[in-house]
Amino acid sequence: MAFEGYLLPPSGQNWSRIADYKANGGYEGAEKALRSMKPADVVAEVKNSGLRGRGGAGFGSGMKWSFLPQDVQRPRYIACNADESEPGTYKDRQILERNPHELIEGLLIAAWANTIDAAYVYMRGEYRGPFENLNAAIAEARAAGYLGKNVLGSGLDFDVFVHRGAGAYICGEETGLMESLEGRKGQPRKRPPFPAIAGLWKRPTVINNVETMSHVPHVIRKGADWFKTIGTEKSTGSTIFGVSGQVVRPGAFELPFGTPLREIIFEHAGGLRPGRTLKAVIPGGVSMPVLTADTAMQVDMDHDSLQKVGSLLGTGAIVVFDDTSCMVRAAIIISRFFRHESCGQCTQCREGTGWLHKLMLQVEAGTARKSDLDVVDEITRQMEGKTICALSDAAAWGTGWFLRRFRPEFEAHIDRGGCPHAGTSFEV
Amino acid sequence: MPLSEELKARITAEFPKYPERRAVLLTALHFVQEECGGWVSPDVVPEIAELLGILPIDVEEVVSFYPMYHSDPVGRFHVQVCTNISCCIRGARGVVRRLEENLDVLSGEVTGDGLFSIGEVECLGSCGTAPVVMVNNERFVENVSADDVPALVERLRARAAAGGTNGSNGQAGGR
Ligand SMILES: Cc1cc2nc3c(=O)[nH]c(=O)nc-3n(C[C@H](O)[C@H](O)[C@H](O)COP(=O)(O)O)c2cc1C
Ligand code: SF4
Ligand code: FES
Numbered sequence: 001m002a003f004e005g006y007l008l009p010p011s012g013q014n015w016s017r018i019a020d021y022k023a024n025g026g027y028e029g030a031e032k033a034l035r036s037m038k039p040a041d042v043v044a045e046v047k048n049s050g051l052r053g054r055g056g057a058g059f060g061s062g063m064k065w066s067f068l069p070q071d072v073q074r075p076r077y078i079a080c081n082a083d084e085s086e087p088g089t090y091k092d093r094q095i096l097e098r099n100p101h102e103l104i105e106g107l108l109i110a111a112w113a114n115t116i117d118a119a120y121v122y123m124r125g126e127y128r129g130p131f132e133n134l135n136a137a138i139a140e141a142r143a144a145g146y147l148g149k150n151v152l153g154s155g156l157d158f159d160v161f162v163h164r165g166a167g168a169y170i171c172g173e174e175t176g177l178m179e180s181l182e183g184r185k186g187q188p189r190k191r192p193p194f195p196a197i198a199g200l201w202k203r204p205t206v207i208n209n210v211e212t213m214s215h216v217p218h219v220i221r222k223g224a225d226w227f228k229t230i231g232t233e234k235s236t237g238s239t240i241f242g243v244s245g246q247v248v249r250p251g252a253f254e255l256p257f258g259t260p261l262r263e264i265i266f267e268h269a270g271g272l273r274p275g276r277t278l279k280a281v282i283p284g285g286v287s288m289p290v291l292t293a294d295t296a297m298q299v300d301m302d303h304d305s306l307q308k309v310g311s312l313l314g315t316g317a318i319v320v321f322d323d324t325s326c327m328v329r330a331a332i333i334i335s336r337f338f339r340h341e342s343c344g345q346c347t348q349c350r351e352g353t354g355w356l357h358k359l360m361l362q363v364e365a366g367t368a369r370k371s372d373l374d375v376v377d378e379i380t381r382q383m384e385g386k387t388i389c390a391l392s393d394a395a396a397w398g399t400g401w402f403l404r405r406f407r408p409e410f411e412a413h414i415d416r417g418g419c420p421h422a423g424t425s426f427e428v
Numbered sequence: 429m430p431l432s433e434e435l436k437a438r439i440t441a442e443f444p445k446y447p448e449r450r451a452v453l454l455t456a457l458h459f460v461q462e463e464c465g466g467w468v469s470p471d472v473v474p475e476i477a478e479l480l481g482i483l484p485i486d487v488e489e490v491v492s493f494y495p496m497y498h499s500d501p502v503g504r505f506h507v508q509v510c511t512n513i514s515c516c517i518r519g520a521r522g523v524v525r526r527l528e529e530n531l532d533v534l535s536g537e538v539t540g541d542g543l544f545s546i547g548e549v550e551c552l553g554s555c556g557t558a559p560v561v562m563v564n565n566e567r568f569v570e571n572v573s574a575d576d577v578p579a580l581v582e583r584l585r586a587r588a589a590a591g592g593t594n595g596s597n598g599q600a601g602g603r
Contacts, residue, residue, distance in 0.1 A: 075447070087512045087551035125458065125496045126552050129567045161445045166454050166494035169550060183453035183480070185493040201447055244514035244555035251556050286513055317555070319513055333513050337550055427521035428511075 003230075005238055005254035006218050007095065007102065007211070014098045016133055018140040021101040027146060029217035033109045034154040037220075042113035046216065049224035050236035054091075055081050055172075055209030056285070056314050058235075058303050061216075065114055067196035068204045077200045078110055078119035079181065079207045083165055083172035085124055086285035087337060088317030091240035092210035094252045096123075096130035099214070100137035104160060106213035108146060109220055111158045114206050118159050121210075122177050125166045134162055169341040173389045174207045176343065187343045188389035211240060231257035235302035235313075243269040245320035246276070257302040261291075264301065265320055276322040280406070284314020286334045287394030289401035311401075326425035327406040328413055331399050332360045333428050338395035349392035352383040356399045363410055364428075366417035373410055376403055431475050435463050439479060449480045453490055456480065457497055458565070466506055466564060467498040495549065496565070503538045503545035505584045508562045509572075511548045514555035522574035523559050524548060530581050543588055544581070 004010075015021045033042050047062025068076065080103070084092045095103055107119045123131055138160050141147045149157050163181055170176040171186035178200050180186035199205025215237055219227050228236050235257035241264055242252045248270030255264065261281065265271065272278060281296040282288060289311040291299065299309050306313050321330065335357040342353045359376050362368040380400035383392045403410055412420050419425070438459050442452045456476055460468055468491050477484045491497045498506075507527060511520045524535055524546065531544050538545040554560040557570035561580070569580065 084553045085551060088514055088555050089551075090553045090555050093553055124553065125454075125494075125565065126549075126562060126568075128565055163451075164455060164458055166457070167496035167549070168494050180454065181451060182448065183450035183482070183490070184486075185489055242556055244558060245517045250514075250558070282513075319517075319555075321517070325517070329516075330513065333511070333516055337512060340550065426517045426519070428516055 003238070003254075003256055007099070007214055007238060007240065008252075008254050009098055015102075016098065016100055016137060018101055018137070018144055021099070025221065026101055026217075027105055029219075029221035030105045030108045030112075030146065031152065033220050034112050034152045034156065037112075039113045039115060042109060042220065045224050046113070046219055049219045049227040050234070051212065051215055051219060051227065052235065052303070053209055054211035054215075054239055054315070056086065056287070058313060061208060061212055064196065064208070065110070065206060067194065068114055068206065069197065072115045074115075075117040076115060076204045077206070078107060078114075078116050079174070079177060079195070079200055079205055080107060080119055080121040080213055081172060081174065081177060081207060081209045082121050082123035082127070082130075082162075083169075083177060084127070084210070085169040085172050086287060086315045086317060087334075088242065088244055088282060088285045088319045089315040090242045090244075091252055091316065093127065093130055094240055095210055095214050096127065096134050100130075100134045101141065102214045102217060103134070103210055104137060104141050104146065106216035107160055108151065108158060109216050110206060110208070110213060112154065112156055115156075116158060116206065118161065120181055120200065121160060121162045122171065122181055123162055123164055124171075125164045131162060131164060138162070168343075169337075170343045170389075170391060173391065176389065177207070178205070185343070187345050188391075190388055232300075232302045232304070234304055239316050241268075241301065241316045241318055243318045243320065245318075246272060246322040246325065247320050248273060255301075258300045258305070261299050261301050261318070262297050264318060265296075269318075269320070272320075272322050276324065278320070279323050279325055280321040280327065280330075282317070282319040283311050285317040286319070286337065286398045288312045288314040289397050290330075290405055292405050324421065324424040324426075326364075326419055326421035327402050327409045328360060328364045328419065329421075329425055329428050331402040332357070332364055334402070335360045335395070335399045336428075338391065338398065342391060342395070346387040346392060348383050349387050349395065352379050352392065353395045355379050356395065360399065363413050364419055366413055366419070368414055370411060370414055373403060373407065373414075376400065431460070431472055431479075432463070435459060436479065439476075450482050450486075453480055453482070453487065454494070457487075457491065457494075461497065462565070466502045466504065467500060470499075501538065501542070502547075504543050504588060506545045506547055506564050507580075507584075508547040508549045509535075510550070510552045510554070510558070510560045510562075512551035512555075514551070515559040518558040519573060520559040523561065523572055523577060526574040526577040527581075530577055544584070 052058045171180040175189035176186040195205045278293040339353040339357040380396035383396040561569045
């Protein structure tokens, strides 16, 4: 039987209005948690469910919550990450546009579990529609008593505010997000201290992605054991895979972790255009190592399976390239992006992203030498694991693995003095 | 040009949401751009700073850090095309080129009558409906092909003729 999903309403439906949400089990998880569970039991249930972050790193959510000081001193905050700027990614938007109360309910349960005073949803400034939709839902939730003073008679005072960003990718990085929310440039902070100890306004802060929080009501309502029946042993539950690029029906599909990538591309997304063959797939947003077609056809979409084939799940954003595409051009766009978005604090990142982009342009123009390809390899190694945040690593992987996995194509540019796919490929 | 009382009231109404006023800076700058022609003129910087209890340099730094803020005038309709991966794969470069031809300016420039400017932006989070265009800060126009450009431009011209403001809240008009 086809998996029906639980995060998103059935296709064609929208549960943005509270009546529709409640008619489908909405707020039952919050009622259960706030009326009958101790905060520590909620944290334990989330831990036991195996829920992992959907923002890119896949960290255990219950574990993260347990890092907040046990000796509770107020105020404490939630920062909910709705920056959604990893190229290829548009999954959180599905929740914000079609099921915003699910996020609000998740935030409320997390607030109860962690004794939180307020949640700030940091939403990318370009999301005008989602911003208005979430705000309308928050107003409904306040009117219905799910937000405000003494929520559901629990003694918890809690409210949710939506904060708009202004177009910088780095504000999706959790400490860049906090700097930005406080009204500064979004330059990531050195850690420690970690947000659980000193986050927003130096107070203990829970930071989770929109989708992560939206799973929480289901974990509480139906239980950790139910949650673990979906997905794989170490990647539990479903997730929203956003497919884009050269497929017939791009779209966002909620599926269990462990679904074969082949099935997602060829069944859910309608496969390739007639006569085309698969060339490459980015499995988790452009920060994650690209896969060759052979690997892509065999891998399942969960954390362990992707790691085994030398990539990562990231945001589950799947970008598909067919045989018309030039891999150097893909690397140009990706390196240009990271060059543009580096916040400039660390030398390796600031200089490295610039060099990578320049070298990719030279390869495409046919003016690079073969030895330059080794330089690219060397630069990417210098960029890994040495900086304040992971943007530098992402830039190194996102660009470097195109070269490593499609090196003959890069060499062909140099041999021919130009792009062998110029007649068919997309432009940059 | 001083900030209007209405605009100041809109900004101060945000203060109670946060423990510190400074946190309202990004929101305040969005409001300013919506109501003052789509950009942050240097004239308004000291006033915003004073309202939030910070220095003008704190405001300037933020304006220059974030791509959505403009420290130079943009067109009444700032037409931004996503040129990141999923949009380029599906023809975003052709959309930019057609805009340049149609409006007779290059990407990054403003038309002589001040009505239009063209910009290129990073992924807008709408990759499944690529290519994507965002006019000012309105809801996205999705699945845009180069051939759709003349009609899009005409719709915007019609809005201008009808006296629409630069209205960040408006709707570029779906297809
Ligand atoms: C450069 C960079 C950009 C990021 N952008 C986002 C983003 O847009 N949305 C998001 O949820 N997480 C993003 N992250 C991950 C966050 O830092 C953080 O791990 C995440 O929000 C934690 O939530 P989770 O545990 O629920 O996934 C980004 C990380 C880096 C290094
Ligand atoms: S790694 Fe790059 S983006 Fe991250 S803090 Fe350093 S310079 Fe900024
Ligand atoms: S790549 Fe254009 S919207 Fe994501």
